[in-house]
Amino acid sequence: MSDITLIRAESVTTEPRLVRGVVIATVLALIAVLLFAPLIAVFAEALRQGWAASLEAFASADAQSAIRLTLIVAAIAVPLNAVFGIAAAWAITKFDFRGKAFLITLIDLPFSVSPVVAGLALVLLFGVNSSLGAWLVANDLKIVFAFPGIVLATMFVTFPFVARELIPVMIEQGRAEEEVALTLGASGWRVFFTVTLPNIRWALLYGVLLCNARAMGEFGAVAVISGKIRGETTTMPIMIEMFYNEYLSVAAFSLAALLALLALVTLTLKSALEWRHADLLAATRRH
Amino acid sequence: MRASILRSPSPLPGFGLSFGIMMAILSIVVLLPIGALLGRGLMIGPADLWDMVNSRRIWSALSLSFRAALIASLFNLAFGLILAWVLVRYRFWGRKLVDAAVDLPFALPTAVAGIALTALYAPNGVFGQVLAPLGIKVAYTELGIWMALIFIGLPFVVRTVQPVIEELEREVEEVSATLGARRAYTLRRVVLPTLAPAALTGFALALARSVGEYGSVIFIAGNIPNLTEIAPLLIVIRLEEYNYDAAAAIGIAMLLISFAMLLAINLVQIWSRRRIGLV
Amino acid sequence: MHIEIDELAKEFGTERALHPVSLAIPSGALIALLGPSGSGKTTLLRVLGGLEFPTSGRVLFDGQDATGLSVQERRAGFVFQHYALFKHMTVFENVAYGLRARKRRERPTEAEIGRRVNRLLDLIQLPDIGARYPNQLSGGQRQRVALARALAIEPRMLLLDEPFGALDAKVRKELRQGLREIHDRTGLTTVFVTHDQAEAMEIADLVVVMSMGRIEQVGKPAEIRAKPASDFVRKFTEA
Numbered sequence: 001m002s003d004i005t006l007i008r009a010e011s012v013t014t015e016p017r018l019v020r021g022v023v024i025a026t027v028l029a030l031i032a033v034l035l036f037a038p039l040i041a042v043f044a045e046a047l048r049q050g051w052a053a054s055l056e057a058f059a060s061a062d063a064q065s066a067i068r069l070t071l072i073v074a075a076i077a078v079p080l081n082a083v084f085g086i087a088a089a090w091a092i093t094k095f096d097f098r099g100k101a102f103l104i105t106l107i108d109l110p111f112s113v114s115p116v117v118a119g120l121a122l123v124l125l126f127g128v129n130s131s132l133g134a135w136l137v138a139n140d141l142k143i144v145f146a147f148p149g150i151v152l153a154t155m156f157v158t159f160p161f162v163a164r165e166l167i168p169v170m171i172e173q174g175r176a177e178e179e180v181a182l183t184l185g186a187s188g189w190r191v192f193f194t195v196t197l198p199n200i201r202w203a204l205l206y207g208v209l210l211c212n213a214r215a216m217g218e219f220g221a222v223a224v225i226s227g228k229i230r231g232e233t234t235t236m237p238i239m240i241e242m243f244y245n246e247y248l249s250v251a252a253f254s255l256a257a258l259l260a261l262l263a264l265v266t267l268t269l270k271s272a273l274e275w276r277h278a279d280l281l282a283a284t285r286r287h
Numbered sequence: 288m289r290a291s292i293l294r295s296p297s298p299l300p301g302f303g304l305s306f307g308i309m310m311a312i313l314s315i316v317v318l319l320p321i322g323a324l325l326g327r328g329l330m331i332g333p334a335d336l337w338d339m340v341n342s343r344r345i346w347s348a349l350s351l352s353f354r355a356a357l358i359a360s361l362f363n364l365a366f367g368l369i370l371a372w373v374l375v376r377y378r379f380w381g382r383k384l385v386d387a388a389v390d391l392p393f394a395l396p397t398a399v400a401g402i403a404l405t406a407l408y409a410p411n412g413v414f415g416q417v418l419a420p421l422g423i424k425v426a427y428t429e430l431g432i433w434m435a436l437i438f439i440g441l442p443f444v445v446r447t448v449q450p451v452i453e454e455l456e457r458e459v460e461e462v463s464a465t466l467g468a469r470r471a472y473t474l475r476r477v478v479l480p481t482l483a484p485a486a487l488t489g490f491a492l493a494l495a496r497s498v499g500e501y502g503s504v505i506f507i508a509g510n511i512p513n514l515t516e517i518a519p520l521l522i523v524i525r526l527e528e529y530n531y532d533a534a535a536a537i538g539i540a541m542l543l544i545s546f547a548m549l550l551a552i553n554l555v556q557i558w559s560r561r562r563i564g565l566v
Numbered sequence: 567m568h569i570e571i572d573e574l575a576k577e578f579g580t581e582r583a584l585h586p587v588s589l590a591i592p593s594g595a596l597i598a599l600l601g602p603s604g605s606g607k608t609t610l611l612r613v614l615g616g617l618e619f620p621t622s623g624r625v626l627f628d629g630q631d632a633t634g635l636s637v638q639e640r641r642a643g644f645v646f647q648h649y650a651l652f653k654h655m656t657v658f659e660n661v662a663y664g665l666r667a668r669k670r671r672e673r674p675t676e677a678e679i680g681r682r683v684n685r686l687l688d689l690i691q692l693p694d695i696g697a698r699y700p701n702q703l704s705g706g707q708r709q710r711v712a713l714a715r716a717l718a719i720e721p722r723m724l725l726l727d728e729p730f731g732a733l734d735a736k737v738r739k740e741l742r743q744g745l746r747e748i749h750d751r752t753g754l755t756t757v758f759v760t761h762d763q764a765e766a767m768e769i770a771d772l773v774v775v776m777s778m779g780r781i782e783q784v785g786k787p788a789e790i791r792a793k794p795a796s797d798f799v800r801k802f803t804e805a
Contacts, residue, residue: 013460015470020377027373028385030366033414034438035391038403041413045406080312087308094299097306105553110317111492112545112552114499116519120526120538121320124327129531155316176650178299179617182637183644184664184719188300194663198654210393217396219502220519224526237398237502244402244506253406256399263394270394271387295578296619298637 042260045253057251065231066239074215077154081211085162093170110159118156119224145227153221158211165207173199202277213266327535339536344512352518356497359436364490367444375452392439397502400438405506427509435503440493447489448482484559491552567628567722567755568593574623576609583609585779596749598766599759601776607759608727615725616640643716645726649708651700657711658683658696664719686714706737726758742769763803775799
């Protein structure tokens with residue numbers, strides 16, 4: 001611990017102590033300003049007028065219907081995306097077919113499309129001035145400015161999450177275990193439930209976790225397609241915007257704090273999964 | 288169908304079912320809506336489309352979205368590389384906490400991030416109060432948009448580069464040292480080129496996400512036409528005016544930018560796979 | 567069971583893995599498919615097991631056309647090169663898998679399954695490892711568990727892909743004799759793939775030498791040593 005190690009590294013594959021210290025300090029300071037400060041600000045603003053005022057925000061009918069709607073939307077969109085992810089991963093990793101690479105690009109597409117553009121595309125497809133939309137209206141099926149549209153928009157923005165986690169894991173695991181189960185006489189479904197699913201369960205949970213966090217917090221796409229009908233199509237993030245624009249700061253930040261808590265729970269579970277099942281998620285992290 | 292799509296038959300069952308479910312959901316959720324948007328563009332026709340996009344307000348919005356995204360992503364490229372290196376190679380108190388916190392922008396809803404950043408950087412906010420006497424205004428200026436985009440794009444480069452650093456062979460760095468290279472030279476000429484493909488992938492992902500970002504930006508931007516009005520907000524405004532054609536025109540312009548970036552990401556990955564066999 | 571392979575060919579895209587090959591495997595024989603990598607031996611084995619579908623030609627089991635039989639219907643005990651043990655199941659559950667996968671009518675009771683699994687674990691001389699997980703076993707133990715799992719379904723034949731490939735030299739020698747003994751006790755028609763001529767010569771009744779998707783020679787080990795049919799066979803089987 002002489003000052004030599006301060007300016008000369010103790011190993012050729014690391015930097016001198018002084019450099020490391022300065023870099024670590026800078027990084028920690030930036031993380032504090034860029035990441036932790038906004039997070040703390042949410043809770044500080046929510047509690048600006050004390051616990052009572054903050055809790056009162058949840059008592060309003062608007063807030064409660066927003067929470068309910070967000071939960072229901074996630075409860076439908078996330079399982080549907082999980083089914084999609086499992087089906088896509090099975091088709092893509094267990095079979096060889098033409099156009100596979102292009103298909104994977106299509107699955108990833110929603111990650112690079114603006115949520116607002118996604119909402120716009122859904123409005124143009126299902127809205128009243130498209131032929132499909134006109135037909136839907138004639139048959140009394142509302143998608144735009146209604147619940148189904150919110151679900152579709154949520155599915156769009158969270159679309160690749162589960163598939164992206166499962167595909168690398170299933171590629172790495174190969175097909176031998178499924179094949180051997182077949183030679184032992186197992187049916188397709190049995191192979192899936194007794195061999196494939198146990199092998200991918202942690203990766204699946206991981207994907208569902210991320211998918212759910214994004215689904216409950218989606219703003220842009222839902223803002224466009226929901227029409228923001230108060231008490232009917234306002235999800236929590238939309239309600240936050242409304243409260244905020246009405247200068248109901250405590251109410252806005254209290255709802256925001258609830259979503260921030262959800263984010264913290266998600267991160268905690270995610271980290272726990274990464275530490276406990278690093279081996280099973282290894283393929284995922286490499287992509 | 289089975290025979291025509293599959294390259295070779297497989298003993299594993301369920302291709303028809305899984306492929307069918309995949310294509311059905313993919314079509315309803317993604318392909319048909321995107322198709323409807325592009326179809327709308329075809330109906331309007333390229334000339335009218337161009338006329339609708341070709342206004343000062345839209346050009347400023349598009350260039351603002353792209354410029355701010357580029358600046359934020361470049362910051363995140365540099366910071367992400369350093370952060371990934373620190374998280375993998377250095378041991379310090381709180382490392383695991385920082386590692387977990389890097390994903391906060393993925394998990395925190397964008398609207399929540401938006402109002403939180405606004406509260407911090409508004410003239411009466413914690414940071415705003417400090418910066419105001421220095422003559423720096425963040426909230427309701429372009430600088431605020433940068434801050435929001437830095438926040439939402441922060442994890443991308445870290446998460447693509449981190450696994451590559453974990454798998455770096457230390458021998459290569461040692462060889463470089465035995466050949467007489469100083470540490471800085473080794474980092475610049477040996478380590479950095481190995482990380483470049485992953486870093487570029489992360490950069491492109493962050494850029495794609497930032498260009499289209501809406502929720503975190505609109506609260507802090509101030510949304511002054513020609514100055515701090517981003518392209519996605521313009522779409523929302525056109526839609527609220529029920530001017531679907533104009534909204535579609537801007538949407539198509541943004542979609543083309545997305546496609547271009549998706550193509551760039553794929554090219555980077557193909558290039559890097561050829562070069563060093565890493566994805 | 568008597569196996570007959572009739573002008574069997576397999577193409578992957580434009581690549582020919584198997585030129586039309588024909589071969590008769592007498593009932594109860596222990597056969598080695600011997601050849602370098604890319605000779606088509608694993609493809610032939612997988613076609614027999616129903617894991618690949620031939621481009622043309624037929625497979626006959628006891629004179630009956632089996633080409634269209636699904637992998638489950640073939641009841642071939644298949645041992646994979648790296649064993650493909652189910653990592654999330656104990657050894658007992660691995661071996662019991664095929665019995666539990668049967669339709670309810672044909673499924674033995676749990677007690678009967680237990681008896682059969684234990685008998686098989688005795689047969690592979692690992693009676694006490696039922697509760698362990700695959701990653702707690704040595705390479706040689708894993709191979710024997712994979713064998714027991716394949717035998718549990720009362721297979722009509724035994725197909726092994728490089729069964730000794732992943733083992734070190736000493737264990738490999740021991741297990742060679744183990745396979746021969748199990749074959750002799752069960753009397754099952756057994757086909758195994760190997761690239762190691764010593765292994766093939768030591769335990770097989772009949773050796774099938776393959777190269778580039780073709781069968782070069784079929785014969786008893788001594789015949790192949792004494793009268794190699796081609797330069798390739800002579801060079802490949804030189805000790």
